[in-house]
Amino acid sequence: xxxxDDYMAQYDHEHSTVWNRVLHGAGIPIILAGxxxxxxxxxxxxxxMFVAGWGMLxxxxxxxxxxxxxxxxxxxxxxxxxxxxxxxxxxxxGRHGVAKPREPAxx
Numbered sequence: 001x002x003x004x005d006d007y008m009a010q011y012d013h014e015h016s017t018v019w020n021r022v023l024h025g026a027g028i029p030i031i032l033a034g035x036x037x038x039x040x041x042x043x044x045x046x047x048x049m050f051v052a053g054w055g056m057l058x059x060x061x062x063x064x065x066x067x068x069x070x071x072x073x074x075x076x077x078x079x080x081x082x083x084x085x086x087x088x089x090x091x092x093x094g095r096h097g098v099a100k101p102r103e104p105a106x107x
Contacts, residue, residue: 007079008086011069020060021087027056028084 002010015021031053037046061068069076 007075008083010072011076011079011083014066014069015060015064015083017060017064020064023056023060023063024080025084025087027053027060028080029053030056032081 015024030049034046034049034051034053037043037049040046057068069080
């Protein structure tokens with residue numbers, strides 16, 4: 001049985017181009033916000049955001065040349081938002097891609 005790290009690694013592998021990552025980084029939060037607004041009174045805005053977010057993900061996968069990960073299993077509906085949160089956290093902390101060794105400080 002795959003571990004959570006396996007799912008994250010697979011998701012990362014299938015979202016390797018910069019544009020797909022950017023579109024997912026924006027699209028997934030827009031989808032989540034759309035769902036929240038759908039449940040509240042602003043259902044038209046929520047529906048528009050939900051559709052726009054999925055459109056962004058579709059464009060990203062068209063650029064990447066693969067199918068969305070959720071076709072492999074519904075677990076990816078949870079993995080996607082967690083992956084985006086990790087990507088945003090890593091970006092804010094300056095951890096882009098593979099960790100680079102620190103250069104020694106000059107004296």
